[in-house]
Amino acid sequence: MNPRLTATTARRILQQLRRDHRTVALLIVVPMLLLTLLWWMFGDTPDPATGQPLFDPLGARLMGLFPMILMFIITSVSTLRERTSGTMERLMASPLRRSDVVLGYASAFGLVAIVQGTLLVVFTVYALDLEIAGATSALVLVIVLDALLGTALGLAASSLARTEFQAVQMMPAVLLPQLLIPGLFMPREEMPRALELISNALPMSYSIDAINDLVAGDTAGIWPEVAILAAFIAGALALGVVTLRRRTA
Amino acid sequence: MIHQMENKSAEAPVIVVDRLRVVRGGREVLHDLSLEIPRGSIVGLLGPSGAGKSTLIRAIVGAQITQGGTVTVAGHAAGSAPVRALVGYVTQAPSIYPDLTVRENVAYFASLVDAPPETVTHTIHAVGLADQTDQLAGTLSGGQLTRASLAAALVGRPEVLILDEPTVGLDPAIRNELWALLRRFAHAGTTILVSSHVMDEAVRCDRLVFIRDGKILADGTLAHILASTGTDDAEAAFLALATRRAS
Numbered sequence: 001m002n003p004r005l006t007a008t009t010a011r012r013i014l015q016q017l018r019r020d021h022r023t024v025a026l027l028i029v030v031p032m033l034l035l036t037l038l039w040w041m042f043g044d045t046p047d048p049a050t051g052q053p054l055f056d057p058l059g060a061r062l063m064g065l066f067p068m069i070l071m072f073i074i075t076s077v078s079t080l081r082e083r084t085s086g087t088m089e090r091l092m093a094s095p096l097r098r099s100d101v102v103l104g105y106a107s108a109f110g111l112v113a114i115v116q117g118t119l120l121v122v123f124t125v126y127a128l129d130l131e132i133a134g135a136t137s138a139l140v141l142v143i144v145l146d147a148l149l150g151t152a153l154g155l156a157a158s159s160l161a162r163t164e165f166q167a168v169q170m171m172p173a174v175l176l177p178q179l180l181i182p183g184l185f186m187p188r189e190e191m192p193r194a195l196e197l198i199s200n201a202l203p204m205s206y207s208i209d210a211i212n213d214l215v216a217g218d219t220a221g222i223w224p225e226v227a228i229l230a231a232f233i234a235g236a237l238a239l240g241v242v243t244l245r246r247r248t249a
Numbered sequence: 250m251i252h253q254m255e256n257k258s259a260e261a262p263v264i265v266v267d268r269l270r271v272v273r274g275g276r277e278v279l280h281d282l283s284l285e286i287p288r289g290s291i292v293g294l295l296g297p298s299g300a301g302k303s304t305l306i307r308a309i310v311g312a313q314i315t316q317g318g319t320v321t322v323a324g325h326a327a328g329s330a331p332v333r334a335l336v337g338y339v340t341q342a343p344s345i346y347p348d349l350t351v352r353e354n355v356a357y358f359a360s361l362v363d364a365p366p367e368t369v370t371h372t373i374h375a376v377g378l379a380d381q382t383d384q385l386a387g388t389l390s391g392g393q394l395t396r397a398s399l400a401a402a403l404v405g406r407p408e409v410l411i412l413d414e415p416t417v418g419l420d421p422a423i424r425n426e427l428w429a430l431l432r433r434f435a436h437a438g439t440t441i442l443v444s445s446h447v448m449d450e451a452v453r454c455d456r457l458v459f460i461r462d463g464k465i466l467a468d469g470t471l472a473h474i475l476a477s478t479g480t481d482d483a484e485a486a487f488l489a490l491a492t493r494r495a496s
Contacts, residue, residue: 008360016348019385086344090401093310093338094361095330246328247314249273 001099009096009104010111013078017112027074027112031066031120035059039128052131057215059130060139061184064146064207067116069175071147073168075109075154080167092246102155102240106148113147133217142210142222145229149203150175152236159243178204183212203232263288263323263409263440264309270317271304271463278304279463281318286442291435293454294444295483301463302444303341306413309442310338322409334362337407341414343398347387351378354386355400362405372404375433377426392423399427403434410434412443416450428453451483459487466490 017024042055082088091101121140124130132139157174161167181195182188182205188196199205210225262285271279278301286292294302307313308320311328320327323335345354356369373382376396381389386397395415402410410431416424428450435441435455443454451457451471459466459474467474467490471483480486 004363005361008357012346012349012353012357015353016346019348086340086342087346089307089312090338090340090344090358091361093312093328093333093336094358095334096361247312249314 001097001103002095005096005100006103006107009100010107013105013108014111017108023074024112027070027116028119030070031063031116032123034066035063035120035124035128038062039130043128055128056131059124059128060132060211060215061208063120063124063139064143064211065179065204067113067120067143067147068150068153068178068204069171071109071113071116071150072154072157072175073171075105075151076158076161076167076170077164079105079155079158080161080164084164089248098244098246099241102237102244105155106151106237106240109151109154110148113151114144117144117147132215134214134219134222138219138222139211139214141226142207142214142229145226145233146204146207148233149207149229149236152233152240153203155240156236156243159240159245178202181205183208203229206232261288262286264442265321266305266309266318267320268318269305269308269315269320271301271308271313272316273304277316277463279308282463282465283318284458284465284468286440287456288440289435289438290455291431291441291443291453292456292458293451294442294458294460295448295451295487296444296446296460296466298446300446300460302446302460303413304463305460306411306442306444310336310411334405335408337402337405337410339399339402339410339412339415341417343391343394345386345394345398345401348385350383350385351389351397351400352382354397355404358401359404362407364405368404368406372400375403375430376400392419395419396423396427399430406439408439410439410441412441414444414446416445416447448482448484448487457483459490461487461491461494464494466494 038059039055042058043053045054046052047054047057118140121136121143125136153174157170158167161170181191181199182202183199188199188205191199206225206228210222213221264286266282266284268281268283269279270277270281282305294305296302304313308315309322309327311332322332325332349357351373352369355373359366359369373379376399378393378396378400381393386394389397399415416427419427431441431443456470457474458468466487474486475481478486478489480489
């Protein structure tokens with residue numbers, strides 16, 4: 001990669017995003033609204049085990065899912081749009097390397113992910129009174145990593161999609177399993193052995209594990225999970241670079 | 250001796266296509282096609298729709314998966330890193346970012362080839378979009394969009410400029426301006442390969458390559474092609490060559 005070309009590409013993508021006020025607003029506000037719905041349902045319901053509002057563990061575990069889904073969709077759709085409009089062919093005929101394109105997208109949307117994740121945690125902790133025993137800054141870290149993961153998976157998935165329809169369907173294909181089996185509905189160790197093994201291969205499992213550590217007050221315990229999440233992000237980005245094709249049929 | 254060598258290198262073709270074979274959608278669209286493009290001229294790639302013009306152009310910029318043969322630009326494999334810095338490519342559909350202004354678009358493509366910032370304004374003026382500099386590309390008219398897309402390729406002052414049907418749908422006055430602009434760049438030493446399905450545009454080019462059904466029908470100056478076919482315009486010459494090939 002060439003840092004100058006990566007940076008100039010990231011800048012161009014942010015310039016485009018800046019024009020699209022509605023998308024920026026949706027990216028920031030939608031996760032907050034969804035958590036507010038959850039708070040409305042479970043804010044006054046006590047957890048039978050602890051007596052704390054059920055919203056505290058539930059909101060913390062679900063929080064990372066919304067930025068991940070939104071970043072996945074926006075990343076995969078915008079790179080696909082670049083391919084169908086012909087600008088990608090043009091970029092591929094220019095001195096840009098494939099890693100410059102992927103990392104340019106990752107940095108631009110990564111910046112959005114950081115803003116989105118941070119604001120979401122701040123909103124949930126201060127406006128919705130979410131209480132967890134672990135550190136709030138650690139929660140910010142995990143949620144931002146979830147958003148970055150969505151971006152990286154979106155970049156990897158978009159190169160597998162040929163059309164917009166396929167790109168949109170990558171969302172349920174790639175993300176919904178990560179909603180079902182990483183321990184949101186059932187602790188992973190209680191699932192059938194095969195499902196537990198599959199869940200070991202899903203990055204979201206480690207996000208939920210990290211949040212569970214934080215809910216239990218074990219802030220220092222999240223580092224192995226944070227490292228695994230970071231490795232998944234790096235792996236998805238590498239996959240995005242490898243699957244981006246300079247030549248097409 | 251040295252003089253002779255310089256002479257020789259000046260005459261060496263900048264684009265060399267050797268026995269190129271391309272299959273698209275299960276059908277062979279280019280059949281062992283060979284072609285040389287000399288430096289510093291405007292070469293018109295003329296042929297009907299479906300003749301293989303875009304496929305050949307995509308092979309030259311290194312965007313096309315090929316099944317055989319080689320394509321080199323300035324001695325390097327098409328699409329390789331040293332070539333990508335030399336070649337400006339204007340795709341058939343104007344491909345710039347609709348949600349950026351003309352200046353932002355041209356500035357981005359300038360930064361990809363490390364062109365100095367002052368060339369951005371200069372290029373936008375050269376293609377006649379001075380009044381649209383800060384307008385979003387998505388709000389430009391068709392002709393303006395074509396010129397903005399051209400500016401994005403010209404801004405790097407490429408040694409080789411490749412344009413896929415840039416004049417489609419343009420009104421005659423704008424088409425005239427576009428050819429005048431290309432002529433200025435050719436004078437400055439740029440090698441220009443421009444495809445078109447409009448035979449009338451033959452008179453604008455220094456050399457012509459007629460292509461039909463993935464094969465070269467003729468390659469030379471218009472005068473030469475007219476003389477060898479005994480016709481008096483490009484359209485008639487193309488027809489004569491096409492029927493000769495068929496019989």
